[in-house]
Structure formats: structure tokens, C-alpha cells
Amino acid sequence: MITFEDVTVTYADAERPALAGVDLHIPEGELVLLVGPSGSGKSTLLGAVNGLVPHFTGGELRGRVTVAGRDTRTHRPRDLADVVGSVGQDPLAHFVTDTVEDELAYGMESLGLPGDVMRRRVEETLDLLGLADLRDRPLSTLSGGQQQRVAIGSVLTVHPRVLVLDEPTSALDPGAAEEVLAVLQRLVHDLGTTVLLAEHRLERVVQYADQVVLLDGGGAPPVVGAPAEVMAVSPVHPPVVSLGRAAGWSPLPLSIRDARRRAAPLRERLDGRTPPAPAPVTDGRTLARVSGLQVRRGPVPVLRGLDLDLRAGQVTALMGRNGAGKSTLLGTLVGLHAPAAGRIDVGGLEPAKARPAQVLRHVGLVPQEPRDLLYCDTVAAECAAADRDSGAASGSCRALVSRLLPGVPDGLHPRDLSEGQRLTLALAVVLTARPGLVLLDEPTRGLDYAAKARLVELLRELAAAGHGILLATHDVELAAELAHRTVILAEGEVVADGPTAEVVVSSPAFAPQVAKVLAPAPWLTVRQVADALGLPA
Numbered sequence: 224m225i226t227f228e229d230v231t232v233t234y235a236d237a238e239r240p241a242l243a244g245v246d247l248h249i250p251e252g253e254l255v256l257l258v259g260p261s262g263s264g265k266s267t268l269l270g271a272v273n274g275l276v277p278h279f280t281g282g283e284l285r286g287r288v289t290v291a292g293r294d295t296r297t298h299r300p301r302d303l304a305d306v307v308g309s310v311g312q313d314p315l316a317h318f319v320t321d322t323v324e325d326e327l328a329y330g331m332e333s334l335g336l337p338g339d340v341m342r343r344r345v346e347e348t349l350d351l352l353g354l355a356d357l358r359d360r361p362l363s364t365l366s367g368g369q370q371q372r373v374a375i376g377s378v379l380t381v382h383p384r385v386l387v388l389d390e391p392t393s394a395l396d397p398g399a400a401e402e403v404l405a406v407l408q409r410l411v412h413d414l415g416t417t418v419l420l421a422e423h424r425l426e427r428v429v430q431y432a433d434q435v436v437l438l439d440g441g442g443a444p445p446v447v448g449a450p451a452e453v454m455a456v457s458p459v460h461p462p463v464v465s466l467g468r469a470a471g472w473s474p475l476p477l478s479i480r481d482a483r484r485r486a487a488p489l490r491e492r493l494d495g496r497t498p499p500a501p502a503p504v505t506d507g508r509t510l511a512r513v514s515g516l517q518v519r520r521g522p523v524p525v526l527r528g529l530d531l532d533l534r535a536g537q538v539t540a541l542m543g544r545n546g547a548g549k550s551t552l553l554g555t556l557v558g559l560h561a562p563a564a565g566r567i568d569v570g571g572l573e574p575a576k577a578r579p580a581q582v583l584r585h586v587g588l589v590p591q592e593p594r595d596l597l598y599c600d601t602v603a604a605e606c607a608a609a610d611r612d613s614g615a616a617s618g619s620c621r622a623l624v625s626r627l628l629p630g631v632p633d634g635l636h637p638r639d640l641s642e643g644q645r646l647t648l649a650l651a652v653v654l655t656a657r658p659g660l661v662l663l664d665e666p667t668r669g670l671d672y673a674a675k676a677r678l679v680e681l682l683r684e685l686a687a688a689g690h691g692i693l694l695a696t697h698d699v700e701l702a703a704e705l706a707h708r709t710v711i712l713a714e715g716e717v718v719a720d721g722p723t724a725e726v727v728v729s730s731p732a733f734a735p736q737v738a739k740v741l742a743p744a745p746w747l748t749v750r751q752v753a754d755a756l757g758l759p760a
């Protein structure tokens with residue numbers, strides 16, 4: 224269904240190809256997972272399938288890519304639209320209409336499908352993706368996860384033979400991610416749809432894949448094979464695979480179920496041991512105090528009487544369903560939204576009433592869409608501006624970028640960076656100012672496991688140096704690894720708040736893989752298990 228013959232893509236002015244010598248054959252009716260470090264060319268490969276590369280991105284494509292027999296170099300994206308549906312990393316940038324319902328119908332309209340078919344499919348999709356209550360909503364008012372659901376829905380309604388999805392679950396809460404993957408699997412099994420999907424959070428997807436394509440980032444040809452085989456050699460792999468590798472299991476487990484079946488001897492060895500006690504969550508100077516907070520967005524009451532204290536030295540994970548109000552809370556803490564009732568005190572200031580420059584000294588936000596923070600033409604200029612704005616020594620921001628993710632080019636426009644590279648830049652810009660309280664909205668989108676590990680290390684250092692950190696995230700593995708404390712929001716209220724292990728272990732939605740494998744024992748990460756047993760990790 225999809226064929227690559229000796230394909231090389233080189234962007235204008237790039238030192239080396241983003242993709243080199245790729246040969247690949249994807250049969251009809253398979254779900255193929257594309258993995259690899261940040262910047263290894265995953266989005267570029269997907270773009271060569273839907274025609275965005277090179278028609279919209281520029282650069283040069285050598286070799287041949289065909290989809291359902293059509294050459295993507297001679298067929299522009301719109302000439303492929305009846306066969307290929309694609310969802311990119313930034314839904315808002317690709318929406319063509321204004322409301323949820325119109326967006327779901329748009330693709331079908333352009334293909335001229337009959338009205339009754341369109342109505343039916345729109346209704347089905349609204350239900351399937353939990354969007355029924357939002358049908359008339361302007362797209363610009365949706366939360367990040369709600370936008371991603373609409374973007375996915377809008378390609379599903381067309382019933383394309385090929386689906387190309389770039390990190391389709393990155394903004395979804397764990398439950399929604401499972402639902403979307405179940406839908407994709409059903410399309411593959413029942414309709415013979417071919418799905419090509421790039422994803423960093425392998426724990427969410429690897430068990431559904433028929434084949435895995437690994438781009439190693441070094442320019443070598445991709446490694447293609449059965450998921451367990453590729454996972455055995457892949458530099459990026461989910462916690463169950465790390466656990467299996469550390470424990471020497473073969474074949475490697477890909478799902479919780481596989482791992483639980485193998486885990487009995489491991490449990491025995493862990494019997495009587497406990498992970499290191501977590502740091503207490505009530506120490507530390509209060510950096511922000513929120514009490515009885517109510518916030519409306521448009522007519523909708525989003526936060527409904529929320530109480531929260533954030534302390535120095537503490538990393539807090541903020542979790543909860545899409546639309547629960549996480550981004551709204553972060554935005555309110557930096558003064559982007561004014562409270563309808565209740566109080567916020569950040570370093571003695573009321574953020575919505577204080578001058579932004581004053582607020583910035585106490586609290587910095589890395590937004591869900593990093594682009595919102597970046598305004599210069601090059602990475603270098605962005606870094607220089609960040610150093611200047613925050614009075615940091617020249618070169619500070621650039622050094623942070625390099626530390627978090629090697630290989631981010633100085634001269635590139637932030638728009639042309641890969642998703643992970645752009646996020647890294649935004650993180651570095653905010654961290655350069657070293658605000659007392661650092662807020663991060665979904666900080667691991669587009670980041671590979673290595674970049675995530677470096678982020679974890681950096682955030683730990685900041686916490687140890689007395690900064691407070693609040694991260695809104697759907698990444699349960701990140702929360703388990705990093706957060707002292709986890710707060711769960713539902714419908715704008717705090718429904719759980721406590722040490723991470725206590726909050727997540729009992730929750731099917733928020734427990735990390737290791738906790739699920741070893742439950743009811745309180746282990747959260749491969750590192751903890753490996754340290755306790757002296758295994759390599």
C-alpha cells in the first residue's frame with residue numbers, strides 16, 4: 224500500500240539529509256509504528272507519504288514514494304486526499320473551519336459525499352471521540368486534547384484507506400488514548416485500513432503494532448521488523464521493555480499482560496523490600512497559594528473552587544482528563560486569566576493584576592504550544608533574547624538547549640524545528656530566567672526517552688536548588704519518575720492530592736507500567752526495581 228524506494232529527503236540549506244536511503248514496504252491492512260529519537264526524521268517520513276514533503280515543506284525528495292500506486296512527488300496532498308488521511312502534530316494550525324461539527328464534515332464535503340452519509344458519520348464520530356457536548360464549539364476554545372480528538376475525528380469520517388498520524392495521542396489523557404488506539408485497531412482489523420503512526424510514548428502503542436520501523440537518527444537505513452525484535456535493539460523503548468531487558472526476559476514483553484505473566488520470580492525477589500521513601504510533600508516555603516479559585520473561560524465555569532499550595536523544592540504533577548482545567552490553572556497562575564472568585568498569591572502578587580515583568584520574576588510558564596513563546600527568526604536569536612530578557616550571562620540559554628537535546632541547529636527558524644526541538648527551545652527560554660516557580664504544560668510532547676531523562680535530571684536539579692515545579696501532564700511515566708506529589712483535577716476541582724506513589728498506584732488510569740506489572744507492591748519505575756535488585760537498567 225505504501226512503498227519507499229531509496230528515498231532521501233534534504234531540506235534547503237541542511238547539512239545532511241533528514242532521511243537517507245529509505246526502502247520500505249507497508250502492506251495493506253497493517254498498523255505500522257514509526258519510532259526513533261527526536262529529530263530522527265519521523266515527521267519527514269510521514270510527510271513523504273501524505274505529500275506535505277516536499278510540496279509544502281520545500282527541500283528535495285530523491286527516490287520514489289508511492290501510496291496506493293500514486294507517486295507522491297507528482298501528486299500533491301489534495302490529489303491524495305481521497306486515499307490518505309493525516310493528522311499532524313499541531314491540530315490548530317491545520318483546522319480549516321471554525322467549529323467542531325464543521326471540521327468533522329469538511330473532508331467529506333470536499334470529496335462530495337452524500338448529505339445523509341455525512342450526517343451519520345459526524346454523529347458516529349462525535350460519540351466515538353467523546354465530542355458530542357462540544358459539537359457547536361469554536362475550535363479555538365477547545366483544550367489541547369479536545370483539539371487533538373477533533374483532528375483525529377476529521378480524518379476518520381472520510382474512511383481513508385491509509386491513515387498517517389504524527390503523535391496522535393500526545394495531548395490525550397490516558398483513557399482517551401486507549402480509546403483512539405482501539406478505534407484504529409478496529410479500522411485495521413475490520414476495514415483493512417493501513418495505519419502509519421509515529422509516537423514517542425511507546426507504552427501506549429507498541430502492543431498494537433504489526434510492524435515497527437525504527438529510525439535511529441544517525442542516518443542509517445531504518446530497522447524494520449516485528450515489535451519485539453525491534454524493541455530488543457531499539458534505543459527508545461517503553462518501561463515494560465526496559466523491565467524485561469533488565470530482568471533478562473526473552474521474548475521481551477510488549478504489554479502489561481505479557482509482563483505480568485513473566486513477573487512472578489521478580490516479585491519474589493522484591494518481596495520484603497520497598498522503594499526508597501519519597502520526600503515529604505509538606506516541607507518547603509510556600510511559593511504560591513490558591514484558595515477557592517474559580518475561573519470561567521467564555522461562559523463555561525472551568526475551575527470551581529480550587530485549593531492548592533505549591534512549595535519550594537517540590538515537583539508536583541497535575542493530571543486529569545482532557546478539559547479538566549489543567550492549562551487554565553497554569554494560565555491563571557501567570558495572570559493570563561482573571562479569577563471569577565477566590566484568591567491567588569504568587570510571591571505576594573496577584574498575577575492577573577500585577578505587571579507581567581514582575582510576575583515573571585516569580586513564575587514562568589512553558590505553554591502547551593511552545594510556538595506561543597517564540598518570536599525570533601532563528602534559534603540563536605531566540606536564545607540571545609532570552610539571555611537579555613532575564614539578565615542571564617550570554618550563552619546561558621543556548622547551553623541549556625544543547626544540554627537538553629544535542630543537535631538543535633542555531634540558524635534554523637523555530638518554525639522549522641522538529642516538535643521535540645521546538646519544545647526544548649521553549650523550555651530553555653523559560654528556564655534561563657530561573658523563576659522560583661516553573662510551570663510546564665505537557666512538557667514531554669515530541670521528546671524521546673533520552674531527552675525526557677535529561678529533562679527529568681534538569682527539573683530535579685531545579686527542585687533541589689529550591690525551585691517549585693508544577694507540570695500538567697498525561698505522561699504517567701514522567702509523573703512516576705519525577706513528581707514528589709500528584710494532584711488530580713476533575714471538572715475543575717482537586718479530587719486527589721498526595722505523594723505520587725499513593726495517588727497513582729491505586730488508579731488504573733494514572734498508574735505507570737511498572738506499578739501495573741508489580742501491583743499491589745508500590746514500585747513505580749524500572750530504576751527503582753533495578754536499584755533494589757542490582758540489575759542493569
Ligand SMILES: Nc1ncnc2c1ncn2[C@@H]1O[C@H](COP(=O)(O)OP(=O)(O)OP(=O)(O)O)[C@@H](O)[C@H]1O
Pocket residue numbers: 234235237241259260261262263264265266267268280635639640641642643644669670
Ligand atoms: N522545513 C524544514 N526545514 C529545515 N529543516 C527541517 C524542516 N523540517 C524538519 N527539519 C529538520 O529535519 C530533521 C528531522 O525532523 P523531523 O520533524 O522529521 O523529526 P522527528 O523525528 O519527527 O522529530 P520529533 O520526534 O521531535 O517530532 C530535524 O533535524 C529538523 O530540524
Ligand SMILES: Nc1ncnc2c1ncn2[C@@H]1O[C@H](COP(=O)(O)OP(=O)(O)OP(=O)(O)O)[C@@H](O)[C@H]1O
Pocket residue numbers: 364365366367368369394396520521522523525543544545546547548549550551552
Ligand atoms: N473560550 C472558551 N469558551 C468555552 N470553553 C472554553 C474556552 N476556553 C477553554 N474552554 C474549556 O475549558 C475547559 C478546560 O480547558 P483546559 O485547557 O484548561 O483543559 P486541560 O485540562 O488543560 O485539558 P487538556 O488535557 O486537553 O489540555 C475545556 O473543556 C475547554 O473546552
